[in-house]
Amino acid sequence: MSQPSPAPTAHPPTDAHDAVLLVNLGTPEAPTPDAVRRYLLEFLSDRRVVSLPPLLWQPILRGAVLPLRCKRVAALYADIWMEGGSPLLVYTRGLAERVAERLPGLRVAHAMRYGTPSLVRELERLKAEGARRVLVLPLYPQYSTTTTASVDDVAGRAALPVRVVQDYHVDAGWVEAVAASIRAAWQVQPRGERLLFSFHGIPQRVVDAGDPYQAQCRASTVAVARALGLPDDGIMLTFQSRFGREKWLQPYTDATMRALGESGVKRIDVVCPGFAVDCLETLEEIALQNAELFREHGGETLRYIPCLNADPGHADALAALVARELQQWTPDTH
């Protein structure tokens, strides 16, 4: 339907009653088995993440998964822990500060879907402090029912109007920021023989049921490759962080590392554009574990290109996205 051309909006981007909440997944409060247990219990009890009936899943989670996983995973967190806390939290906080600097007059905060600062409480706090509506930006460039939809669930129960950005997987500013980070890495050291895009996986079953995540990961990859002037077949797309026994999206990142090493490739570059900020899955799984795997199978160097984190280009892209979303958020839209 044709719309009248946009008049000055009722809610310009700098309306003092508007708030913006950057939301990430969540992370343990300390690199200890207890804190990891609390975090994983909340995360893996969300039926958006594990859809098994609770009567079946909860005994497995509490009786097997957590006891087997907490100590091992806590040690992995300890390896990457930063002075200000878990990398996911430190970078998310830093990014929110940088976005705030670019949107004077707007309240910009950050929250976690699991753990602290809690999404529920941040929404309550913003309302108590006078916000009349909140734009929630989940820091998931690609939409998934396992991640974004879970933020939607919480936002839908808030006591004030909330609009949730569903994805930004081919947003021009974001694509250019990712491409620029790759170009910057290539300036420091010449390119590897392959550029591999590794995204967090999800179960194949979830995609078969209609989740657009895989298609969006592909579209992001193609968009970044084009921005770099690479042919579509000049890059590789793989999925990492498999959890549980069922089939997840393929090709798997770790199997690809082995195959590349064994095929005689010596130097590869890896980038993870499904993660807004660095975290256990990038700093530990890719930059440490997969790098070692690649070397064990004949490779020499895996160069990990960091996430955009709190880089100025990232903050520029997200601030522009937020301003645009607020402008489009007229009283009769969500």
Ligand SMILES: C=CC1=C(C)c2cc3[nH]c(cc4nc(cc5[nH]c(cc1n2)c(C)c5CCC(=O)O)C(CCC(=O)O)=C4C)c(C)c3C=C
């Ligand atoms: C980027 C998007 C993510 C999707 C999609 C996703 C799906 C998904 N994840 C699990 C299980 C685990 N994920 C874990 C860590 C983790 N996952 C994401 C992002 C996505 N997950 C991030 C950013 C992180 C890192 C958090 C940090 O603190 O640094 C973990 C915890 C680590 C571990 O125990 O191995 C689990 C478990 C499932 C089951 C799933 C979809 C069904």
Ligand SMILES: [Fe+2]
């Ligand atoms: Fe995950």
Ligand SMILES: [Fe+2]
């Ligand atoms: Fe409405």
